[in-house]
Amino acid sequence: xxxxxxTRSARVGDWVDERSGWRLAWSTVFIRKIPKxxxxxxxxxxxxxxxVIQVVTGVLLTFYYVPEPAQAHASVRYITHELxxxxxxxxxxxxxxxxxxxxxxxxxxxxxxxxxxxxPREITWxxxxxxxxxxxxxxxxxxxxxxxxRAYWASVVGTQIAEVTPFIGSWLKTVMLGGEEISALTLxxxxxxxxxxxxxxxxxxxGIHLYLVVRNGITSIPKKDE
Amino acid sequence: xxxxxxxxxxxxxxxxxxxxxxFFPDIIFKxxxxxxxxxxxxxxxxxxxxAGLEEIADPTDDSYTPKPEWYFLFLFQLLKxxxxxxxVVGVIVLPTLAIAFLAALPWxxxxxxxxxxxxxxxxGVTAALFAGGVFLTVxxxxxxxxxxxxxxxxxxxxxxxxxSANCAGCHGTSVVANPGTDFYRVIAGGTxxxxxxxxxxxxxxxxxSLVGFILVPRGNDTFAATCGDCHAVGDLVExxxxxxxxxxxxxxxxxxxxxAGVPVWGEILSDDVQAQLLNFxxxxxxxxxxxxxxxxCHGTSVxxxxxxxxxxxxxxxGGSHLEMPSFREQLSDEEIAVLAGFVTGAEVGPEAAAxxxxxxxxxxxxxxxxATSHAxxxxxxxxxxxxxxxxxxxxxxxxxxxxSLVDYVVGVASGSGASGGKxxxxxxxxxxxxxxxxxGPNPTRVGDIIAPISTAEYLExxxxxxxxxxxxxxxxxxxMSPFGSAFGGPLDNEQIDAIVAFMRAWEADPPxxxxxxxxxxxxxxxxxxxxxAQLCTQCHxxxxxxxxxxxLKDETWQASHTDEExxxxxxxGHSATPMIAWGEILSSAQIGELxxxxxxxxxxxxxxxxTFEANVLPIFERSCNLCHGTSGGWSGSTYSDTLLTGDPSPxxxxxxxxxxxxxxxxxxxxxxxxxxPPGSPLSxxxxxxxxxxxxxGAPEN
Numbered sequence: 001x002x003x004x005x006x007t008r009s010a011r012v013g014d015w016v017d018e019r020s021g022w023r024l025a026w027s028t029v030f031i032r033k034i035p036k037x038x039x040x041x042x043x044x045x046x047x048x049x050x051x052v053i054q055v056v057t058g059v060l061l062t063f064y065y066v067p068e069p070a071q072a073h074a075s076v077r078y079i080t081h082e083l084x085x086x087x088x089x090x091x092x093x094x095x096x097x098x099x100x101x102x103x104x105x106x107x108x109x110x111x112x113x114x115x116x117x118x119x120p121r122e123i124t125w126x127x128x129x130x131x132x133x134x135x136x137x138x139x140x141x142x143x144x145x146x147x148x149x150r151a152y153w154a155s156v157v158g159t160q161i162a163e164v165t166p167f168i169g170s171w172l173k174t175v176m177l178g179g180e181e182i183s184a185l186t187l188x189x190x191x192x193x194x195x196x197x198x199x200x201x202x203x204x205x206x207g208i209h210l211y212l213v214v215r216n217g218i219t220s221i222p223k224k225d226e
Numbered sequence: 227x228x229x230x231x232x233x234x235x236x237x238x239x240x241x242x243x244x245x246x247x248x249f250f251p252d253i254i255f256k257x258x259x260x261x262x263x264x265x266x267x268x269x270x271x272x273x274x275x276x277a278g279l280e281e282i283a284d285p286t287d288d289s290y291t292p293k294p295e296w297y298f299l300f301l302f303q304l305l306k307x308x309x310x311x312x313x314v315v316g317v318i319v320l321p322t323l324a325i326a327f328l329a330a331l332p333w334x335x336x337x338x339x340x341x342x343x344x345x346x347x348x349x350g351v352t353a354a355l356f357a358g359g360v361f362l363t364v365x366x367x368x369x370x371x372x373x374x375x376x377x378x379x380x381x382x383x384x385x386x387x388x389x390s391a392n393c394a395g396c397h398g399t400s401v402v403a404n405p406g407t408d409f410y411r412v413i414a415g416g417t418x419x420x421x422x423x424x425x426x427x428x429x430x431x432x433x434x435s436l437v438g439f440i441l442v443p444r445g446n447d448t449f450a451a452t453c454g455d456c457h458a459v460g461d462l463v464e465x466x467x468x469x470x471x472x473x474x475x476x477x478x479x480x481x482x483x484x485x486a487g488v489p490v491w492g493e494i495l496s497d498d499v500q501a502q503l504l505n506f507x508x509x510x511x512x513x514x515x516x517x518x519x520x521x522x523c524h525g526t527s528v529x530x531x532x533x534x535x536x537x538x539x540x541x542x543x544g545g546s547h548l549e550m551p552s553f554r555e556q557l558s559d560e561e562i563a564v565l566a567g568f569v570t571g572a573e574v575g576p577e578a579a580a581x582x583x584x585x586x587x588x589x590x591x592x593x594x595x596x597a598t599s600h601a602x603x604x605x606x607x608x609x610x611x612x613x614x615x616x617x618x619x620x621x622x623x624x625x626x627x628x629x630s631l632v633d634y635v636v637g638v639a640s641g642s643g644a645s646g647g648k649x650x651x652x653x654x655x656x657x658x659x660x661x662x663x664x665x666g667p668n669p670t671r672v673g674d675i676i677a678p679i680s681t682a683e684y685l686e687x688x689x690x691x692x693x694x695x696x697x698x699x700x701x702x703x704x705x706m707s708p709f710g711s712a713f714g715g716p717l718d719n720e721q722i723d724a725i726v727a728f729m730r731a732w733e734a735d736p737p738x739x740x741x742x743x744x745x746x747x748x749x750x751x752x753x754x755x756x757x758x759a760q761l762c763t764q765c766h767x768x769x770x771x772x773x774x775x776x777x778l779k780d781e782t783w784q785a786s787h788t789d790e791e792x793x794x795x796x797x798x799g800h801s802a803t804p805m806i807a808w809g810e811i812l813s814s815a816q817i818g819e820l821x822x823x824x825x826x827x828x829x830x831x832x833x834x835x836x837t838f839e840a841n842v843l844p845i846f847e848r849s850c851n852l853c854h855g856t857s858g859g860w861s862g863s864t865y866s867d868t869l870l871t872g873d874p875s876p877x878x879x880x881x882x883x884x885x886x887x888x889x890x891x892x893x894x895x896x897x898x899x900x901x902x903p904p905g906s907p908l909s910x911x912x913x914x915x916x917x918x919x920x921x922x923g924a925p926e927n
Contacts, residue, residue, distance in 0.1 A: 030250035035242035037253070045257040046264050053268070073282040080279050091272020099268060101297040105356075112331070112352045115340035119227050119235065122332035129329045136297070143295055152283030153292035161305065164317040181712060182285070220242040222340035 028214065035220035043107040044213070050099045051206065054138075057093040058195065065145070067191035069184050072147035097142060100135050108132065116219040124212040127205045134202045141194040147187065155182060155190075231338050285712075286699065291422065300362040303369075309397070324355055385435045385446055385459050392424060393436065401440045408513035408634070409437040415691055431460035437509040438463065445506025448499055452491060459507070467508045467519070468622045474500055501624040510626035512634020519619075520631075534636045541632065542620030552610035557585065566603035637727075647728030650721050654709060657765045663732060668705055669761065669806055676704075680732040693726045694719075705806070754819025755826075755910050757812060762820070765805070770827035784828035792821045819909075826911035835922030836915050838865050845912045849903050860888075865926045880924040883917050892916065 017023045064083060066075040079086040108128060111117055117125035144155040159182070163173040178185030227235075247253065284290075294302050301321065308316030327334075335348050342349045393401065413433050416423035424433065438459070439446050449459060462470070473480045477490030492500065508515070553562065561581055568578040619628065652661065660666050663680030678684065688696075697717070698710025709715035710722060717725075752760070759768075762778075770778030777783060787795075796817050799807035808817065836842060846854075846862035854861050860872035869876055877887040890896035892913050901907050908916075919925075 030254070032249050033243045033246045034249050034253060035239070035246040037247075039256065039260070041253075042257050042260040046260045049257075049261040050264060050268075053265070069283075073279075076279055080277065087276060088269070088272050090277045091275075092268050094277030095268045095271040095275075097295075098297065099264060103264075108328075109352070109356060112348065113342050115335075115342070115345060117332045118335070118338075118340060119232055119332075125332055126329060129325065132328075133325065139295055139297060146279055147283045148280040149283055149287070149290050150278075150280045150293055152285065153290045154294045154298075157292040157294065157302070158298070161301070161317050164313050166314055166318065217239065217243065219340075220239060220246075222342075224341055224343065226340045226344070 032217075034218050037218060037221065040110045040113075041218060043103055043110055047100065047103040047107050048206070048210075050096050050103060051202075053092055054096045054100065055199070057089045057096065058199075060089045061093060062195060067145070067188050069147060069187055072145065072187060076146040076148075097139055101139065104132055104135050114219055114222055120216050121212065121219070124209060124216065127209045127212070131202065131205055131209065134198060134205070138194065138198055138202070141190045141198065144182075144187065144190045145194065152182065155186075227336060227338055235338070286695070296363065296367070299366040300359045303362040303366040306394070309394070327351065327355075383446065383450060385439045388428075388432055388436055389439055392428065393440075396421070409440060409509065409511045410434065410514035413437065429460070431463050434463035434509065434514070435459045437511050437514065438506040441509045441511065442502055442506040445502050448503050449506055452495070452503060456486070462507050465507070467504065467627070468617065470504055470507060471622060474503070501626065504624050505626050508627065510624070510630035512630040512632075512637075515623075515627060515631045516634055534632060537635055538628070538632050540616075541628065542618070544616040544618035544620070552608060553585065554608045557607070562604055562607050563600075565607055566600050569603050570600050572600065647724035647726075650717070650725050651728050654717065655725065658706075663729065669808075669811065674704075679729065680736055682733065682736040685729065685733045685736070690723075690726050690730070693729060694722050697722045697725060707806075752816065753910075754816060754821075754823040757816055757820055758823045761808070762824075770824065778824050779827040781828065784825070789821050789825070792824055793817055796820055822909040822912075826909045829911065835925060836919040838868065838919065838924065838926045840927075841915050842868075842919050845908065845915065849908055849912070853903075869924070878920060878924055880920060883920045886920050889913075889917060889920065 013023070061079065064075055064079050064086070066072055076090070079090050081087075083089075111125065111128065140158060143158075144151045159173050159176050162176060163169045165172055174180070176186070176189065177183070178189050301317070304316045304320065305313060308314075331348065335345060337345070339345055410433055412421070413428070413436060414423065414425040428436070446459075453462065473483060473488075473491075474495075475490070475492040476483070477492075478484055478486070478488055480488070495503070508518075557565070564578045565581055565585070568582055619631075623631065655663075658666065658669060658676055659679055663678055665676040665678040668674035668676045696706075698708060698715070698719075699713055700706045700708035700715070702708075707715065709717045711718050762770075766776075766778050795805070796812070797807065797809035797814075799805050799809075812820070843862070843865075846868070850862045854863075860875075860877055861867040869878055871877075872887065874887075877891075879886050883889050887896065891899060891902045892908055894901040894907075
């Protein structure tokens with residue numbers, strides 16, 4: 001029985017492989033040797049894991065969240081207090097944001113410590129720096145969405161700070177807010193950036209980042225004389 | 227790194243890989259373990275801490291202290307080191323440099339060294355960046371919740387600390403404000419631009435100290451060097467300016483100072499420094515000086531009708547200018563005796579205070595005059611006259627204080643500086659509330675009447691903040707649109723303040739007590755010109771000249787607006803102006819008539835007798851000839867056609883309008899047929915023109 005089952009699953013695997021080449025992809029990504037590393041090397045995958053959490057919980061949140069000033073707060077209240085496991089979805093997304101920041105920075109510190117940004121991983125590093133900026137942008141745009149006092153006033157301050165930018169400051173602020181003040185136009189903007197524009201950029205960069213990690217392999221821990 | 231070095235590295239790396247471990251499952255296992263730990267932490271935080279949700283955002287609640295998310299605190303904190311003009315360094319320059327440093331690492335650090343000890347510069351700078359970020363974040367967390375700042379630190383000086391804790395976080399080391407700003411009021415009440423109200427956080431003395439600190443830059447140091455050894459600033463800011471003068475001038479002879487070894491500061495300090503000290507303790511903030519020094523006698527409403535020079539003279543000179551009536555006729559001897567006891571501090575019953583309130587409070591306010599003896603008090607009350615003299619403020623106040631006080635009074639009385647409150651009121655408020663705040667029909671709600679806003683009762687029960695809020699935010703439930711620029715209206719804060727100041731001037735002598743008898747909203751049957759006379763003239767003037775709204779008789783206005791545009795403007799209104807959507811009140815037919823009535827305004831009736839070519843033909847072409855002339859019957863296309871065609875002809879009998887068929891048809895006085903033109907009769911002006919033309923003998927030219 002067991003034998004026949006194995007053969008059957010192997011046959012299905014063959015069938016799919018013939019048409020997709022998944023075995024090659026699988027073995028390229030997973031069946032490979034990497035240098036001896038320590039626990040610090042788990043920071044990158046931990047960041048990726050939290051990113052997955054953010055995507056999943058973020059998608060779930062959009063099922064219930066209404067990006068409109070009159071209803072945003074009520075919908076977040078509903079998610080937090082009434083929806084089954086809403087507290088968990090929103091809690092994971094909320095604290096996941098902090099975890100993203102912490103893990104991204106920790107991951108980068110490891111890379112600097114081991115000189116892992118050097119040949120041949122320069123592009124990996126560059127995409128990493130961009131990802132750091134994106135993580136902060138996510139934090140900023142996501143902060144306004146609950147439309148509570150904390151969210152509103154922090155965004156007031158944040159956009160005022162953006163206005164200080166030389167030459168384009170006031171233009172930048174107007175673009176961010178959709179006017180001179182935070183208004184009914186601002187919330188959809190922040191929402192659109194947070195759930196459409198930024199994820200599209202972030203996921204593309206993460207794709208490049210991961211491809212490069214697999215292609216070039218992870219750095220070995222440098223020895224004292226290296 | 228040259229080609230050879232690259233090759234070497236790749237070879238070494240291949241070696242390491244060979245000696246290494248399997249990615250799957252060894253590394254995947256470690257990764258999964260860490261992921262699990264991360265998930266458990268996040269789960270625990272969600273379960274036990276929870277993602278908080280505060281009250282719904284309230285853009286009007288500017289007392290809220292903004293708290294950025296913790297990972298932005300470092301930036302927030304960094305700003306405090308770069309106040310004012312150099313803010314851009316903290317906001318843009320430093321973060322950009324940090325990011326540029328990181329992004330450029332692979333190209334700035336081109337050595338083959340990979341161990342951290344071989345790259346001291348890179349690891350050093352990165353560690354410094356990281357440590358700096360952590361330091362700033364921790365510092366910001368420690369300072370929370372008060373938005374304090376480190377821009378100004380003067381350990382041990384309470385006022386400087388007060389400033390540093392409350393103001394420096396946003397304002398930096400010094401506050402720049404327009405001259406004439408009512409600082410006390412701004413600090414206590416905040417501004418619409420986002421400055422929180424400090425009235426609930428700070429005591430009156432603290433706010434007074436802060437105003438002095440802000441307005442008199444070196445006053446704090448002077449205070450510390452002179453009075454600071456014995457006094458706290460907060461204790462002295464409440465003291466009368468005259469007392470302060472005495473204390474400076476008399477030295478040990480000033481009784482509270484006797485035996486304290488206090489020098490005669492008046493002789494030691496130069497006049498400038500003395501003024502500085504006095505200004506510091508009693509800041510040149512006109513509004514505050516008024517409420518402290520003048521309001522007790524003059525009340526809170528500043529109604530002054532006179533020039534600045536006259537006011538200055540009166541204030542400086544002081545003296546007797548209050549005429550108190552004689553109370554001999556109005557009060558019984560017993561009542562006068564009780565009052566005299568009250569003002570001399572004798573033991574009197576509770577009725578004394580009631581009597582004071584009834585008879586004297588109106589003028590004296592809370593300041594009870596003191597009399598030397600019972601007899602003197604009785605004499606003063608019975609005879610009246612000028613016995614309460616105004617202090618000689620010229621000897622008490624410094625020049626700066628006098629300036630600010632006079633500026634304040636003149637400014638408020640005339641409606642605050644450049645933008646007169648009276649004018650603003652007339653432009654924005656009078657159309658609904660009446661020129662004297664008497665109210666009137668509510669144009670937005672049929673049958674509703676706007677209550678007066680200038681009664682004593684209305685003004686006394688609403689403070690300035692309330693009135694400002696009403697004007698700025700409107701009262702949507704009552705059809706009042708927001709007027710504050712923050713809410714989409716046309717007025718900025720200063721203009722709103724000016725209007726409130728203008729309204730306050732009513733308080734001393736309220737112009738109305740009861741809502742006026744007002745005409746009802748126009749009946750559905752009212753004609754266009756009647757509606758215009760009742761409603762539109764309020765803003766656009768009787769002849770459309772427009773004291774408030776645009777001039778409707780203006781040629782360019784008439785030429786640049788089509789009938790449809792005018793119709794729409796009336797029907798839909800203009801947001802954020804008193805021009806509301808009249809379509810909710812008037813029927814389409816009435817608005818149509820209004821449009822032609824407005825068109826009439828642009829065509830004043832011709833002087834003398836109208837002629838066919840100049841005055842009548844245009845009316846025919848506009849309103850008649852589209853149908854007449856092409857479809858037979860009467861034709862108005864030429865002079866002779868007009869006089870000769872029609873059945874029966876002639877339709878016009880020169881000199882006899884009553885029997886002219888044309889006019890009978892236009893006026894609807896002919897028994898047969900409908901009023902012409904069907905559906906949209908000619909405007910009154912057009913009919914009048916044709917009538918005058920016929921009366922005048924129907925001339926061609």
